Amino acid sequence: MTARSTPARAASAPDPASGHTASGRTAAARTASARRAVALVLCGASLALAAPAAADAGHHRPSRPVTDRPVLPDGDGWASADGGTTGGAAADDAHVFTVRNRAELAAALNGGDDTPKVIRVAGTVDANTDTDGAPLTCEDYATDGYTQEGYLDAYDPATWGDAEPSGPLEDARAASAERQAERVKLTVGSNTTITGLGDDARLLGASLQVTGAENVVIRNLTFEDAFDCFPQWDPTDGDAGAWNSEYDNLVVHGSRHVWVDHNTFTDGRRPDSEQPRYFGQLFQQHDGELDVVRGADLVTVSWNVFAEHDKTLLFGNSDSAGDTDRGKLRVTLHHNLFRDIVERAPRVRFGRVDAYNNHYVVPAERYGYSFGVGFESQLVAEANAFTLPAGVDPATVIKSWKGTALTERNNYVNGRPADLLALHNAAVPGEQLGDDAGWTPGLRTKVHHPRAVPRLVNGKAGAGKL
Numbered sequence: 001m002t003a004r005s006t007p008a009r010a011a012s013a014p015d016p017a018s019g020h021t022a023s024g025r026t027a028a029a030r031t032a033s034a035r036r037a038v039a040l041v042l043c044g045a046s047l048a049l050a051a052p053a054a055a056d057a058g059h060h061r062p063s064r065p066v067t068d069r070p071v072l073p074d075g076d077g078w079a080s081a082d083g084g085t086t087g088g089a090a091a092d093d094a095h096v097f098t099v100r101n102r103a104e105l106a107a108a109l110n111g112g113d114d115t116p117k118v119i120r121v122a123g124t125v126d127a128n129t130d131t132d133g134a135p136l137t138c139e140d141y142a143t144d145g146y147t148q149e150g151y152l153d154a155y156d157p158a159t160w161g162d163a164e165p166s167g168p169l170e171d172a173r174a175a176s177a178e179r180q181a182e183r184v185k186l187t188v189g190s191n192t193t194i195t196g197l198g199d200d201a202r203l204l205g206a207s208l209q210v211t212g213a214e215n216v217v218i219r220n221l222t223f224e225d226a227f228d229c230f231p232q233w234d235p236t237d238g239d240a241g242a243w244n245s246e247y248d249n250l251v252v253h254g255s256r257h258v259w260v261d262h263n264t265f266t267d268g269r270r271p272d273s274e275q276p277r278y279f280g281q282l283f284q285q286h287d288g289e290l291d292v293v294r295g296a297d298l299v300t301v302s303w304n305v306f307a308e309h310d311k312t313l314l315f316g317n318s319d320s321a322g323d324t325d326r327g328k329l330r331v332t333l334h335h336n337l338f339r340d341i342v343e344r345a346p347r348v349r350f351g352r353v354d355a356y357n358n359h360y361v362v363p364a365e366r367y368g369y370s371f372g373v374g375f376e377s378q379l380v381a382e383a384n385a386f387t388l389p390a391g392v393d394p395a396t397v398i399k400s401w402k403g404t405a406l407t408e409r410n411n412y413v414n415g416r417p418a419d420l421l422a423l424h425n426a427a428v429p430g431e432q433l434g435d436d437a438g439w440t441p442g443l444r445t446k447v448h449h450p451r452a453v454p455r456l457v458n459g460k461a462g463a464g465k466l
Contacts, residue, residue: 405437
């Protein structure tokens with residue numbers, strides 16, 4: 001299939017396989033719609049001139065763009081289906097906040113309530129701070145006698161063996177981790193826009209949790225270093241054990257209509273590559289950069305930079321989650337830059353994921369794969385560009401994780417067309433994949449030629465590039 005230069009409007013209707021229709025929305029979504037209608041009445045003259053609502057009256061669409069009230073364009077990926085995504089565009093003046101620290105951000109989020117709101121981030125907001133704004137260190141969170149040295153001594157495989165950690169020090173690690181979670185995890189509710197002011201807005205150490213929400217926009221932010229002070233040792237993870245951490249930069253959990261646009265995600269000051277090794281394994285303090293999990297649906301991820309990370313994008317967190325994930329996890333991934341990403345760009349279970357016009361700048365060392373074809377996944381990967389260093393085999397771009405097929409067409413490697421699926425199947429006999437994901441994307445804006453993608457994406461993706 002060749003890339004199309006115009007969106008297919010007929011495909012903007014809800015996907016029949018999803019079980020969602022314009023008239024079959026959830027009770028929560030209908031309640032949110034009613035509340036937005038009330039907000040519109042109270043907004044006064046500033047919103048009285050707005051254009052009429054779309055056919056799905058749940059989302060108000062302003063008649064003119066406003067910098068801190070962006071609205072996802074029609075036809076721009078899965079988040080534009082079934083009513084579109086407007087975030088806090090209908091917020092009244094009382095619910096437009098400018099935040100400069102964690103306390104102000106938490107107050108503006110208000111526990112994740114669904115009142116339409118716009119939150120503008122100015123400068124750096126550090127999540128690892130106390131109520132007075134003073135920085136908190138890992139030692140400040142540690143409790144019940146936890147020390148890293150004590151934990152390493154207690155669970156050294158040479159003396160502890162290969163059983164999972166248990167006992168007082170593991171309990172102390174978990175309690176210490178919970179204290180950090182209370183500070184760094186921040187819940188985002190329905191009808192919310194969070195946007196950065198200028199080109200230097202940064203969330204440092206924070207983990208935004210878009211949980212059970214409808215209609216959210218996250219834009220123009222740098223997410224940096226959502227680090228876990230208290231990784232857990234798991235000797236049963238893989239052949240040699242592994243350190244497992246918490247805190248993705250951004251989690252979309254059981255939510256619908258989410259637009260993630262022009263952000264930068266990075267480990268920044270604390271790259272995994274510079275961390276020590278304990279028990280022979282990397283002491284990994286970061287989890288993912290963006291996860292879409294547990295029944296989340298209708299998500300567009302556009303013009304972001306994902307940089308210097310290991311396990312980056314996870315769409316669907318378990319092979320056993322079919323009851324919640326089957327027919328959902330529909331995500332569009334376009335015009336994103338993946339720079340020095342080891343794996344999961346993305347790894348997909350169940351979902352119908354459309355990945356087009358992304359640029360993958362692959363690291364020379366530790367590279368695993370980019371497209372993870374997981375259980376019951378339906379991944380379409382078209383018109384992407386890969387920049388591979390010498391020594392990295394294009395056959396490794398695809399990795400099968402119990403998947404059966406993907407649609408892979410018109411992708412370029414180092415400026416030339418490459419049949420990545422054929423290369424994979426020839427090089428990895430035990431991971432044979434079919435060439436048809438079973439569906440054809442329609443919700444696309446302009447599809448660029450893959451040879452033009454590196455320059456376009458490198459120049460325009462990420463925070464500060466609006």
